[in-house]
Amino acid sequence: MREVLSKAGIGEEASHAAFVGLDEVEGEDGSFNYRGSIPQEKALRPEVILAYEINGEPLPREHGFPLRVVAPGFIGAGSVKWLSGVTLRDVPSDNPCQAREYKLFPPGVTAETVDYSEGLMLGELQVDAAICEPEEGEALDAGPVSMRGYAVAGGGRSVEWVDVSSDGGRTWVHADLQEGAGEFWAWSLWEAHLEIGSGEHRIVARALDSSAGTQPVTAEEVWNFKGYANNSWHGVGMNVR
Amino acid sequence: MREVLSKAGIGEEASHAAFVGLDEVEGEDGSFNYRGSIPQEKALRPEVILAYEINGEPLPREHGFPLRVVAPGFIGAGSVKWLSGVTLRDVPSDNPCQAREYKLFPPGVTAETVDYSEGLMLGELQVDAAICEPEEGEALDAGPVSMRGYAVAGGGRSVEWVDVSSDGGRTWVHADLQEGAGEFWAWSLWEAHLEIGSGEHRIVARALDSSAGTQPVTAEEVWNFKGYANNSWHGVGMNVR
Incomplete structure (x- = not known):
């Protein structure tokens, strides 16, 4: 280039x-x-x-x-x-x-009130993480549960770490990042292990980037009428026997 | 340089x-x-x-x-x-x-378990905003309330806008950024006007930067045992007559 x-x-x-x-x-x-x-x-x-x-x-x-x-x-x-x-x-x-x-507008702006000459032209991405395993609604046995997923940073920043939680963010377990994670601007693959008892659970993941940036808890916090730039915590619900 | x-x-x-x-x-x-x-x-x-x-x-x-x-x-x-x-x-x-x-550690790390060879060396800042007026606990009359403060972005990013809320983030009012805000890497000064009824209120402010990055709602979300990199919403409590 x-x-x-x-x-x-x-x-x-x-x-x-x-x-x-x-x-x-x-x-x-x-x-x-x-x-x-x-x-x-x-x-x-x-x-x-x-x-x-x-x-x-x-x-x-x-x-x-x-x-x-x-x-x-x-x-x-x-x-x-x-x-x-x-x-x-x-x-x-x-x-x-x-x-x-491809523009971001403040939360008070709607499709009816928008002025397209205003707003932020989208550019750099924010850090984000996704859980790939287990899948939503998966039935699992109580005990150790392995989680796998990816994380990606924006701008010129890198993924520093990924944490997972099974209690809504009160306590966190550090994920292992695959060696060479994030090199060549690829996804950073991660794996984490949680001990989970029986019942309904929702596990969440979030990443942190090299500028100490992390992810919002809910999509409501970053609501905008076009639905852009939502990097809120990814969660997966599961039924543990 | x-x-x-x-x-x-x-x-x-x-x-x-x-x-x-x-x-x-x-x-x-x-x-x-x-x-x-x-x-x-x-x-x-x-x-x-x-x-x-x-x-x-x-x-x-x-x-x-x-x-x-x-x-x-x-x-x-x-x-x-x-x-x-x-x-x-x-x-x-x-x-x-x-x-x-000057290192950031994941939420699971404590002063007792920390390994200082790990962790993220702090560098780029995250976007942040502060309310300077009114002051905490100030007694005000019901009606229009003017708020003033500053915002600052990190890395090579700029402050795009500031929003304020008097209902805990359910609805937001867009602040006016002072002309030339953020030029020469100075603070971006802002001013906003809210209509507030009598009672106890807590008003909050948050900024958005040019990478669509914004601020966490609470300090708990970004807790780390050294207390670094807390750019959660700044709030001011006030008593409106």
Whole structure:
């Protein structure tokens, strides 16, 4: 990415790297190509790449063949697929997807009162964690229960640790992060072991990132009418015999 | 700062800028100079400066005369005062203050079980907001109440908005940010207006940063035995007549 941007002319004035995709979006005034931008500072970081292969094979069509952007730690909208152009500009993309749709609004704003010229253009992600095992509603025997999942950080930050709780966050057990977790901007896989008695339980997981950022307890705390940026604790209910 | 680091030899291997202060810390094995480091990537950002003046006057002694580091968005320990040396190194400072004291531990760790070789070395701050007016316990008349305070973001992030609530976070009123809020890495001053009836009330404030990061509801959620990195909602109780 850095090499391509150098040819496009990195400068102090050009502060956003903008990408054009070959896919067309149907808008109110006709169709247009999907476009999106990320800050130049982010685009020049080593984790941001132009990808033409995945695991040694050409990119599949659905992943953006023949070329796509991969901008980890940023909303997916910045990782433009079916790339046909890269430019540098002094303001973020004015594509309706970015300038209007992917925006966060304060909790007091509703679909009826929204002013789309306001709001925060979504960019860096917040830290998040998910439980993959056990699954919701799984029937388990009382005793040791193994949990597995992944965690991912946003911006240029890394996942530092993951904690799990079976009592709603009163006490926490530290998960083991897989060695090399989070390298190459992949998911950080984790595993934790809890001792659980019989009855109905809800287990939750949360991660902490390298800026000491963690996750909100409930989705209500981060409510916004478009439903974006909800990284509240992931919980799984289970029935222990 | 960038100019000084260039002379020290910025390289790919040297990834931390380390600072020596003239102040001495009393340790178990005698006294030592205070030292601390910040990542080279942070040190090269334009907001990180070497300060010898404040508001046109030489730095006061208590602020680090004759020279200090100012590293906004980072824990204060990185803004080393009474500076006597700058070096580049490939690992963070091993000064006991940084390598042992200013560390965050998971909620399950206590003063009795802590292993100081573990834990997260504190660095980037999280977003935070404080209410300055009204003051705790202030007696007010029912009707419109004006609130004032400040907010500050961490890392390279900015304060996007501040919301206030008088019903424990069920509904929120958007605060006005002072024009130019957050420029030059200063506090973002804000003002909000609530209509409050008579009785006991607790008003809270919270900020949102440019990575869509916000604040935890309670200190319990981010409990750690050293008491660090608590950016939970600031609340003020008041008695409205």
